[in-house]
Amino acid sequence: MVAPKLNSPLLLLLWCICLVSACNKNTGVITPPEPEPDPMTGDRDFENIDPNQPSFVSIDDTTPETQKWVKVEELTDDFDSWNDNKWFKPLWNYGVPVDMKAENAGVTDGNLWIKATLNEGQERWFNTSRVQSRAQINYPMYTESRIKTAHISAYNTFWLNNGNISNRNEIDVIENNSKPSCNCQPDFPWQMNSQYFHVVDDDTRRNKGNFDNRNLADDNPLKGVRWNEEYHIVGVWWKDARNIQFYLDGEPAGSVVSERDFTRDLNIIWDLWTVDEPWLGGLPPQSDLNDETINTMKIDWIRTWTLEDR
Template sequence: MYTESRIKTAHISAYNTFWLNNGDINNRDEIDIIENNSNPSTDYSNPEYPWTMHSQYFVVKDGVTERNKGNFDNRNLSEGNTLKGVKWNEEYHVVGAWWKDEHNVQFYLNGEPAGKITTKQPFTLEQHLIWDLWTQDSSWVGGLPAKSDLLDDSRNTMRVDWVRTWRLESK
C-alpha cells in the first residue's frame, strides 16, 4: 500500500507525526513516516531538526524490539524541487510511505524518494493511520515547548490538508 499526507507542522518544540501502528508495547508493527520538530528548545538538539524527516520502524514480537531509521534531510531534495530546504512549519509538505512488502518501506517527501527501511522480521499486522503532536522532556525529542508557544494558536497547531491511501489489489 501507499499512503501520503500534506502537512504543515506546528512551530513548537514537539514532534509532529504521521505514522502507522497496530498492537501494544509487547506486540506491534509501527511505521513512523514522520516525526518532525521545526523548533527544538534544547541546546543538545541536533541543529538539523528543522529539515530532518525522522522516519523509522518498530517490529515488536513477544517484547523483543527490532528498530531502525530511514531519516532524510529535506535539503537533499533535487534542485528543481520548490520545497528543497524549506522548514516543516513554513509550507505544507507531502510525506508518504510505500509499504512494498512485509519487509520493505520506501519513504517519500514532496514527490521524491526520501529514506527507506528493511526489516529482518516481517510486518504481520494491518496498521492504522495516526497523526499526533507530542513532546516530552528529552533532548532526543528536542525538549519541551515554551508555555508562550503552547498558548499561541499561530504556532501550536499542526495542519493536515489531506491524506490519500492506495492498496494494491489482485486482478
C-alpha cells in the same frame, strides 16, 4: 546575404561565423543556446501533481508495469468536514507533560488540526490530541498526507500502528520537530524522522530511514523549506513484509528493511506530543502553547492506495 562559392571547408566555416555575427549585429540580440535537459530529472512539474495517483507517479513513476494503484476511500479524505465513519480520537497518553483531550483536534476550513494548549499549573500541562483511522490496511499499499507542523518543540507525527508497547508493528512516516529547544538537534527543522518498530514480547527490532529535505532535487520547490513554513507531502510505500520506502514532496526519501516480517493490519494515526528528552528536541516553552500562530499542526488531506495486478 548570398553564400559565395567556397572551395574549402575552412572558408565555408569562416563564412558561417561572419553570417551569425552579422545577424546578431543587426538585431542587437545574442541568443544563447537552449539548455540541455538534465538527464537525471528531465522536465518535471512539481506544481501539477495528479491527485488520483501517488505523488511520485507524476514525478518519477516507478509503479511496476503489471500493477496499478487503486484508491482506498476509507483512508482518503480532503477534510471538508469531520467524518466519524473514518476517524476517531483515541486519548491514551504518552508520558508527562502530555494530556490528550478530544477538544484539541477537529476539522476547520479544509484542514484536520491538532492543537497544543496550556493547562497552567498542572503536571500534565501539554494538552493535545490524536486522530486515528477506523479502517486498517496491509501491504502492498501507499499513503501520503499534506502536513504543516506546529512550530513548537514537539513531534508532529504521521504513522501506522497496531499493538501495544510490548507487541506491535509500527511504521513512523514522520516525527518532525521544526523548533527544537534543546540546542542539540540542529537539523530537525529539515530532518524527516522516519523509522519502523517490530516488537514481539518486548523484543524490539528497529531502524531509521531519516532524510534531510535539503537533499531534495534542485528543481523541487520545497527543497530546504522548513516543516512549519509550508505544507509538505509525506508518504510511505509499504511494499512487502519487510521493505518500506518513505517519500517526501514526490521524491524517495529514505527507506528501511525490517528484520522480521510485518504480520499485522495497521491503522493510520496523527498526533502532536512532546517529552523532556534530547532525542525529541526538548520541551517547548509553555508560552508557545498560548501562541495561536504556532501551536497547531495542520493536515490538508490524506490519500491512500493499494497496489493491485492489472
